[in-house]
Amino acid sequence: xxxxNMNRDWIxxxxxxxxxxxxxxxxxxxxxxxxxxxxxxxxxxxxxxFARDIVLMQMVGVNPVIVHGGGPMxxxxxxxxxxxxxxxxxxxxxxxxxVEVVEMVLSGLVGKRIVQAINRQGGKAxxxxxxxxxxxxxxxxxxDLGFVGTPDKMDASILRDLFEKGTIPVIAPIGAGHNGExxxxxxxxxxxxxxxxxxxxxxxxxxxxEGVKNKSGDVLTELxxxxxxxxIADGTIAGGMIPKTETALLxxxxxxxxxxxxxxxxxxxxxxxxxxxxxxxTLIRG
Numbered sequence: 530x531x532x533x534n535m536n537r538d539w540i541x542x543x544x545x546x547x548x549x550x551x552x553x554x555x556x557x558x559x560x561x562x563x564x565x566x567x568x569x570x571x572x573x574x575x576x577x578x579f580a581r582d583i584v585l586m587q588m589v590g591v592n593p594v595i596v597h598g599g600g601p602m603x604x605x606x607x608x609x610x611x612x613x614x615x616x617x618x619x620x621x622x623x624x625x626x627x628v629e630v631v632e633m634v635l636s637g638l639v640g641k642r643i644v645q646a647i648n649r650q651g652g653k654a655x656x657x658x659x660x661x662x663x664x665x666x667x668x669x670x671x672x673d674l675g676f677v678g679t680p681d682k683m684d685a686s687i688l689r690d691l692f693e694k695g696t697i698p699v700i701a702p703i704g705a706g707h708n709g710e711x712x713x714x715x716x717x718x719x720x721x722x723x724x725x726x727x728x729x730x731x732x733x734x735x736x737x738x739e740g741v742k743n744k745s746g747d748v749l750t751e752l753x754x755x756x757x758x759x760x761i762a763d764g765t766i767a768g769g770m771i772p773k774t775e776t777a778l779l780x781x782x783x784x785x786x787x788x789x790x791x792x793x794x795x796x797x798x799x800x801x802x803x804x805x806x807x808x809x810x811t812l813i814r815g
Contacts, residue, residue: 552803552804552806553589553590553804556586556589556591556730556803556804557589557590557591558590558591558592559591559592559729559730559731560594560724560728560729560730560731561586561592561593561594561730561731561732561733561799561803562593562594562596562720562723562724562727562729562731562732562733562785563583563593563594563595563596563720563732563733563735563799564596564597564598564716564717564720564732564733564734564735565579565595565596565597565598565643565735565793566597566598566599566600566716566735566736566793570597570598570599570601570602570639575794576642576643576646577646577649577650578796578797579646579793579799580643580646580647580650580652581650582797582798582799582800583595583647583650583652583697583799584647584650584697585800586799586800586803587652587695587697591803592692593697594697594698594700594723594724594727594729595643595647595654595698595699595700596700596702596716596719596720596723597635597639597700597701597702597716598639598702598716599634599635599638599639599701600621602634602638602639603621603630603631603634603635606630606633606634606638607627607630610630612626612627612630614627617673617674620670620674620677620715621674621677621713622673622674622675623674623675623676623677623713624675624676625675625676627675627676627713628675628676628711628712629711631713632658632701632703632711632713635658635701635702635703636656636658636701636703640656640657640658640699640700640701641656643656643699644656644699647697647699652697653695653697654696654697654698655691655696655697655698655699656699656700656701657687657699657700657701658700658702658703658704659680659700659701659702659703659704659705659714659719660703660704660705660711661687662684662686662687663682663684663705664683664685664688664700665682665683665704665714665719665722665723666680666681666683666684666704666705666706666707667679667681667705667706667712667714668681668706668707669710676710676711677712677713677715678704678706678710678712678713678714679714679718680704680714680718680719680722681707683722683723683725683726684726685723685726685727688723688727689727700719700723702714702715702716702718702719702720704719715772717734717772717773717776718772718776720732720734720776721776721777721780721783721785721788722779722780722783724780724783724785724788725780725782725783725784725785726783728783728784728785729780729785729786730785730786731785731786731787731788731802731803732777732780732785732787732788732789733788733789733791733798733799733802734773734776734777734788734789734790734791735791735792735793735798735799736773736790736791736793737792737793737794738770738790739791739792739795739810740790740791740792740809740810740811741757741760741766741770741774741790741811741813743765744765748811749811750808750810750811750812751811751813751814752811752812752813752814753813753814753815754777754781754782754813754814757774757777757778757813758778760774761774761775773790774790774813776788777790777813781813781814781815786814787812787813788812788813788814789802789809789810789811789812790810790811791809791810791811792809795809798810
């Protein structure tokens, strides 16, 4: 009986691979930017599963780019150092001392952990920040927020060089200022700007919700940019979903073919989105 069940599993796996072929071909050579954060970052098993998915994507022809956050890790380090942190409209007020800690945690601790996870799974990853090779030069978002930046000038040539070498970029959302400053950049915002600079085929925003929902609480599988604007205007999209959908709109306006907001807690979320007919989360297109 056990052998029969195993055989059924093998047959189901083979069928899944067979059905994935059109999508495997569809994404050959595509650039896919993945914003990684939330639940999976704090769980070793989930991190390893995410890393395997990314390596598999590359092995079947995708050029993946990882942009990561790290808010909980930043909070832990600030608390340990006795540095108080305040938020205004969901954005961290970042003084000179705080931005040093943010850069240390994101470019060091968090970024290198993701790089190591990908390398353990047989990939070849390298950690960067937006400061490297002037990938992301920023202007100050708001003087009241201190060293918080908004991407102003992008140069993605270093990422294309890494693609040619079979290397997966893992990017911390730290930007350079026009006058030598260091800026803390919202992870979703950074991912959207990088995806636009690359004219990516897909931007996957991994979050802790299933996708964009209607007023009845149902997840909507596909939306247009205009639908998003209408849903923000009538209050259907509210709270923390507003900045994510606004990031999606800016990315699409910048040339990204589609943005998906999906639940990063779901096993193999990226593979489900790219390689199954039903996808995962909410796809937003122009």
